[in-house]
Amino acid sequence: MHSQFHDLSDRLPEDVEQALTNAVSEALTNVTKHAGTDEAWLTAVGGDGGVTLKVVDRGRGFRPEAVNPGRGLLRELRHCVVEVGGRVAIDSAPDQGTMVEVSWRR
Amino acid sequence: MAAMIEIGAIDNDQMLLEGMSAWMSRLPDITLTALAVSVDEFLAATRRPRIVILDLNLENFTDPADNVRRLVAVGHTVVVVSVIPDPVYIAATTEAGASAYVLKANNLGVLADVIRQVAAGETPMTTEHAFWLGRDARPERPHLSAREREVLVSYGSGCTVEAVGRVLGIAPGTVRTYLDRIKEKYARAGRPIEHRVQFLDRAREDGFGRGRLPPK
Numbered sequence: 001m002h003s004q005f006h007d008l009s010d011r012l013p014e015d016v017e018q019a020l021t022n023a024v025s026e027a028l029t030n031v032t033k034h035a036g037t038d039e040a041w042l043t044a045v046g047g048d049g050g051v052t053l054k055v056v057d058r059g060r061g062f063r064p065e066a067v068n069p070g071r072g073l074l075r076e077l078r079h080c081v082v083e084v085g086g087r088v089a090i091d092s093a094p095d096q097g098t099m100v101e102v103s104w105r106r
Numbered sequence: 107m108a109a110m111i112e113i114g115a116i117d118n119d120q121m122l123l124e125g126m127s128a129w130m131s132r133l134p135d136i137t138l139t140a141l142a143v144s145v146d147e148f149l150a151a152t153r154r155p156r157i158v159i160l161d162l163n164l165e166n167f168t169d170p171a172d173n174v175r176r177l178v179a180v181g182h183t184v185v186v187v188s189v190i191p192d193p194v195y196i197a198a199t200t201e202a203g204a205s206a207y208v209l210k211a212n213n214l215g216v217l218a219d220v221i222r223q224v225a226a227g228e229t230p231m232t233t234e235h236a237f238w239l240g241r242d243a244r245p246e247r248p249h250l251s252a253r254e255r256e257v258l259v260s261y262g263s264g265c266t267v268e269a270v271g272r273v274l275g276i277a278p279g280t281v282r283t284y285l286d287r288i289k290e291k292y293a294r295a296g297r298p299i300e301h302r303v304q305f306l307d308r309a310r311e312d313g314f315g316r317g318r319l320p321p322k
Contacts, residue, residue, distance in 0.1 A: 099273075
């Protein structure tokens with residue numbers, strides 16, 4: 001895993017921290033299980049009282065519109081982040097990898 | 107067989123130099139022929155390969171951007187490497203004319219690929235380089251357009267040029283053009299003096315007198 005972190009001095013509320021950490025580990029689990037690659041990029045950027053985390057892989061990807069949003073890991077991931085007031089964006093295409101962006105602002 | 111790429115390395119970490127040297131010796135196309143612990147030592151050597159791998163922090167109180175500038179001034183192509191990614195120095199060495207930045211946490215294969223690219227005259231941008239340029243908050247940083255910033259941030263998060271292009275609705279080739287342009291903006295910001303010298307050179311070529319100031 002390649003990781004880069006910047007400007008993470010702000011302490012987040014405990015439930016937010018927990019939700020974001022869960023989401024990132026779900027996203028990484030997703031890479032291991034489905035992306036067909038053993039490489040992933042994790043970036044975390046803070047500032048403005050918030051944080052943006054991205055998990056990116058260069059694996060096989062998927063067609064987002066073909067995946068039922070109510071199912072599986074993606075739903076779990078989205079659910080726990082939205083519950084604490086965060087946002088999730090997922091972008092993917094066949095053979096072009098997947099990007100999961102999780103962000104939270106105060 | 108392709109021509110052998112000859113490189114030098116400047117790093118205060120003796121163990122790393124030896125390890126890199128041993129690893130490089132197994133490559134069929136890259137050969138490490140000059141090792142030095144400082145820019146002074148490197149520049150004093152008789153054998154100075156054009157391409158140089160330079161550690162960002164030589165721990166000898168020298169300024170990383172000055173180190174790059176001194177090497178570039180005498181015609182070297184500089185690939186900066188570092189253990190700790192310091193955003194200010196990464197930006198400053200890019201402005202000083204470094205051709206690429208590689209994080210030492212990467213495996214040596216990444217470094218070898220970057221060396222091959224610069225040897226071929228390309229201007230590779232690593233994911234880490236894009237990430238840290240995207241975090242450049244120095245007041246004197248070069249101005250990037252909104253689209254250039256989007257490309258930098260997206261590519262810096264680990265996306266391939268194809269994925270960046272798809273997300274932003276532009277061709278992968280255009281993404282590469284943006285990345286090249288960003289690096290060029292940095293390099294330009296770092297050489298106002300060179301610009302003036304070139305201007306005077308051109309003025310001289312054009313037949314202006316030596317003492318004559320360029321027209322405003």
